[in-house]
Amino acid sequence: MRALARPSVALGFAAFFFCAVLCTHLDDVTAEPLGLAGDLLAGVVLLVGGMLSGRDWSRGRQYQIVGWSFMTSLLFHSVMGNVSDILTHATAIGSSGLVDLSPIAYTSIEAVLLALSSMGLWTTLISSAQANAV
Numbered sequence: 452m453r454a455l456a457r458p459s460v461a462l463g464f465a466a467f468f469f470c471a472v473l474c475t476h477l478d479d480v481t482a483e484p485l486g487l488a489g490d491l492l493a494g495v496v497l498l499v500g501g502m503l504s505g506r507d508w509s510r511g512r513q514y515q516i517v518g519w520s521f522m523t524s525l526l527f528h529s530v531m532g533n534v535s536d537i538l539t540h541a542t543a544i545g546s547s548g549l550v551d552l553s554p555i556a557y558t559s560i561e562a563v564l565l566a567l568s569s570m571g572l573w574t575t576l577i578s579s580a581q582a583n584a585v
Contacts, residue, residue, distance in 0.1 A: 455567075456574040458508075461515050464571065468494045468522070468564070475557070493518075493525045512575065515545030519572035526565040533558040 454460065472490045479486050504511030535541075537554050541552030552560070 453574055455571045456578040458515065459502045460506035460571060461497055461504070461518060462568065465494045465498040465501060490523060493521045496521045509578055512578070516572065516575050519568055520576055523565065523568045523572050526561060526568055530558060530561045530565050533561065
C-alpha cells in the first residue's frame with residue numbers, strides 16, 4: 452500500500468489526469484479555458500509535489516501531500532456534482548471532447564480516480580518523513 456506514496460505514482464497520476472482532462476474537455480480549452488483552470492492547477496500542484504518529493508523526500512513530502520489533497524478535493528466535488536446531476540436527470544447531452552461517455556460511465560471513472568487519489572493522500576500522510584519513498 453505504501454507504493455502509492457511514491458513520487459513516481461504522483462507524477463504518473465498527474466500526467467494521466469492532464470491527458471484525461473484534455474481528452475474529455477477538449478472543446479472547453481478554446482471555448483471556456485477558465486472553466487478548466489481548477490483541474491489544470493490541481494494537476495500542476497500534484498506534478499510539482501511529486502517532483503519535489505522525488506528530489507528530497509523529507510522536504511518534498513509536504514508538497515506531495517498538498518497535491519494529493521487538492522486532487523482529492525477536486526475529484527470529490529466533481530463526483531458529488533455528477534451524482535447529483537444523474538439523480539436529478541439533469542445530465543447534458545453531447546460531448547465536449549474527444550471521448551464521448553455516458554454520464555454514469557464518466558462518473559464511475561471519476562470515482563475510481565477519487566479512490567486512487569484518496570489512497571495516495573492517505574499513504575503519503577502515514578509514511579514517515581524519514582522514509583525514502585522513491
